[in-house]
Amino acid sequence: MFFDHIAGLRASNSRWWMWGALAMILAASTARAQDETPPPAPPTGWRARVVREGTLSLGMQGEYGSFLGNSGFGAEFNHGPALAVRLRYRFAEDQAVGISFEGQRFDAKFDSTSEFAPKYLNAITTTLEYYNYFQTRSRTPQYLMIGAGLLQTRRHLNDSETDFPGDGGVLSLGAGAEYWWKRTLTFEFSLRYNGFIHSDNGKTSVTHGVQAGLGFQFYTSK
Numbered sequence: 001m002f003f004d005h006i007a008g009l010r011a012s013n014s015r016w017w018m019w020g021a022l023a024m025i026l027a028a029s030t031a032r033a034q035d036e037t038p039p040p041a042p043p044t045g046w047r048a049r050v051v052r053e054g055t056l057s058l059g060m061q062g063e064y065g066s067f068l069g070n071s072g073f074g075a076e077f078n079h080g081p082a083l084a085v086r087l088r089y090r091f092a093e094d095q096a097v098g099i100s101f102e103g104q105r106f107d108a109k110f111d112s113t114s115e116f117a118p119k120y121l122n123a124i125t126t127t128l129e130y131y132n133y134f135q136t137r138s139r140t141p142q143y144l145m146i147g148a149g150l151l152q153t154r155r156h157l158n159d160s161e162t163d164f165p166g167d168g169g170v171l172s173l174g175a176g177a178e179y180w181w182k183r184t185l186t187f188e189f190s191l192r193y194n195g196f197i198h199s200d201n202g203k204t205s206v207t208h209g210v211q212a213g214l215g216f217q218f219y220t221s222k
Contacts, residue, residue, distance in 0.1 A: 048137045049180050051090050056220045059086045059188060065104055065211030072200055072207030073153075073165075077106035077121045082211060088131065096131040100147065104211070115159035122154040123196065125170045139180050147172040151196055168198030176213075184219045 051057075066079035082104035090096045106121045127149030134142045151168040176190030189212075196207040 049183060050093060050137060051219065052221060053090055053092055055090045057088045057090075057217045058220075059088070059215055059217035060084065061086065061188065061190065061213035061215030063102070063104070063211045063213035065106075065192075065194070065209055067106060068208040068210060072198065072205040073106065073121060073123075073196065074207050074209075076109060076118050078109045080105040080107045080120065082213075084213060084215070086217070088217070094133040094136050096133070098129045098131060098147075100125070100127045100129055100149075102127075112158065115157065117158050119156045119158050121165075122156070124152040124154075125172075125194070126150050127170060127172055129172065140177055142177045143175065145172070145174045145176070147174075151198060153198065166199045168196065168204075170197065171195040178217060184221075186217045186219075188215050188217050189213070 061084045063082035063084055064079070065082055067074035067077060082102055084100055084102040086098055086100045088096045088098035102123075102125045104123045104125075106123065108118045108120060110117075127147040129145050129147030131143045131145045134144075148169065148171050151170045153165045153167065155163050155165050157163065172192055172194050174190055174192035176188060178186035178188045180186050192211050192213070194209045194211065196209065198205065198207070
């Protein structure tokens, strides 16, 4: 009986060792399966786009503007469409300098059949500008700008002739916002005030104008 009892204990211990080995094998297989689980996919959607120092951007805007009041060019002309090309250089995350080239047409206020009456005025400006950006890490950063530059004018008459009222200068103040559509492309909306400084019958006058623009900016780096 004693030997039978010993044999039973040995059989029982063998079963415990077998179950323990199976449990270790299952635990190792589970751990290996967890290790082989692929990492979660990166989050989708928009990520903050930080414009680095030294980034260039090139943009274009369609605009519509109007003279204010009856001084200067405002005595004969009122409003019309414009086109602008803008180049900007970021020298800090929230600051930039730029140069803008704009051509705007202002239609005559009054219709006239006289061949010497004005039909429309072309104002061409070249301005150097400074931009201060806000909320640069949002999807819709905004900015304030100030600029100054040169003004060239062409007055077109009903008889298809052109005269030159004289060149001058321009002072610009504005605000705008950009919306990130792609990593290198934004849509831009802006509002601007322009003070056109020019000679009017031998004396210097200032014509005030406002304009709204919608366009895009393409950035050269991601």
